[in-house]
Amino acid sequence: MIPSSPFLSRPGAVEGGGADAGVASHYGDPFREQRLLADGQAVVDLSHRGVVTVSGPDRLSWLNSLSSQLLLGLRPGQSTETLLLTVQGRIEYSAHVVDDGATTWLVTEGGEAAPLAAWLQRMKFMLRVEVEDVTHAWAVVGATRALPEVADAVVTWEDPWPSIGAGGYAYSTVDDGEHPGRERPWFEYLVPRERLEEVVAATGLALAGSLAAEALRVAAWRPRPGFETDEKTIPHELDLMRTAVHLAKGCYKGQETVARVHNLGHPPRRLTFLHLDGSQHTLPAPGSAVVSEGRTVGRVTSVAHHYEMGPIALAVLKRSADASADLIVQDGEEIYAAGQQVVVAPDAGQVVGRATGFLRSPR
Structure with missing residues (x-):
């Protein structure tokens, strides 16, 4: 202990x-x-x-x-x-x-x-x-x-x-x-x-x-273990490919999935940053549902009150969630309007040889 x-x-x-x-x-x-x-x-x-x-x-x-x-x-x-x-x-x-x-x-x-x-x-x-x-x-x-x-x-x-x-x-x-x-x-x-x-x-x-x-x-959009991660998280979903994964190193457990999603597929979820409505005196709890057009598309993972930006959060959403939609965070009876700023691109994955879409290659 x-x-x-x-x-x-x-x-x-x-x-x-x-x-x-x-x-x-x-x-x-x-x-x-x-x-x-x-x-x-x-x-x-x-x-x-x-x-x-x-x-x-x-x-x-x-x-x-x-x-x-x-x-x-x-x-x-x-x-x-x-x-x-x-x-x-x-x-x-x-x-x-x-x-x-x-x-x-x-x-x-x-x-x-x-x-x-x-x-x-x-x-x-x-x-x-x-x-x-x-x-x-x-x-x-x-x-x-x-x-x-x-x-x-x-x-x-x-x-x-x-x-x-x-x-x-x-x-x-x-x-x-x-x-x-x-x-x-x-x-x-x-x-x-x-x-x-x-x-x-x-x-x-x-x-x-x-x-x-x-x-x-x-x-800073920085993922934290146990907050942004759960038992299903793969590195691509949280933009951890930039700092925690080496795509050209030798074999290790899980490497096949990392390479397959990067080269051939899309991660099923994506990290997003939320600007929350600051008119309320409370903040939603981590785990609160993120709703778009009446459908739950993800969960809030971290919540904070920033000294300049006000209430902010990170959330993990389904890849299919509309990247331009305004969202609602629902914590029990409390509802918070949320504007999203995309962190992980909806078209993340399938990057080899592809120059279109949201993604930008490192320079």
């Missing part, structure tokens, strides 16, 4: 719920915290995240054989992300990856660290690797800029989103330079858990809650 954050004892701290339980959702002023975080003047306590380490001389070649990303030759300090898929190509585990030259660090959602470590243990066979769930010993701190005050003493993961990595492909409808994720650089610092308060104090920055981090994430 992950220990509760020491920052919950701070004045004004309100504990988050669900996947963000154990850390503060805010410290009394969510919008101010969000502005400070966006400006690089605050850090976020993410000590509820999970951390798994893989050590040994075969670690990178072994992880490379299991996952969707090309990890061979990953340089010390270089950041990436990878997916572990089922045979059907559905996302089973997702991890932020950084190697320090001796150990590969995998940052996950808090509830995923133990099952991921157990899964990796079963896949060791005779290889020279050691797997350990070190969540009890290491905590994560998030920020929107590099922090030289702590960078020399800890492992740092820099989010590759939304850059199109080597071997990746963009499924979104905007040019790479215009992607809203460009406005949200993101760094995660792995620090010894017993030094968490000391490290945060050394930055001299304010504390922001998880609500602030979530609002910036949603505005």
Whole structure:
């Protein structure tokens, strides 16, 4: 069990719920915290995240054989992300990856660290690797800029989103330079858990809650495991082909589905960004139905109140949902008007040799 954050004892701290339980959702002023975080003047306590380490001389070649990303030759300090898929190509585990030259660090959602470590243990066979769930010993701190005050003493993961990595492909409808994720650089610092308060104090920055981090994430169209994903999700649906999949690497479990959908088909669902009606004093709950012309076409996956844009959300819709239609989000008796901005193109897939449609190839 992950220990509760020491920052919950701070004045004004309100504990988050669900996947963000154990850390503060805010410290009394969510919008101010969000502005400070966006400006690089605050850090976020993410000590509820999970951390798994893989050590040994075969670690990178072994992880490379299991996952969707090309990890061979990953340089010390270089950041990436990878997916572990089922045979059907559905996302089973997702991890932020950084190697320090001796150990590969995998940052996950808090509830995923133990099952991921157990899964990796079963896949060791005779290889020279050691797997350990070190969540009890290491905590994560998030920020929107590099922090030289702590960078020399800890492992740092820099989010590759939304850059199109080597071997990746963009499924979104905007040019790479215009992607809203460009406005949200993101760094995660792995620090010894017993030094968490000391490290945060050394930055001299304010504390922001998880609500602030979530609002910036949603505005950046950044998928989060367990929120945008479910037991049926394939990477294409969330635009994760740009950062988490290498299309030209060797074989791995689920690779056949990844290649088949990319080259020959369409993903059945697509990620979309919603601007919600801000006239109400409530927000719809994740899981609320997205309705078009009286028909449910998807579900809301993440909801936030952005300090500039107001109420916003991410949703996963059926590919057949009209990309130009105004939508309604229905949460029980509450109804919210929603304007959609397409993230993953309705004609995503079948991209080889095809220059028409919504999609744009990487430059």
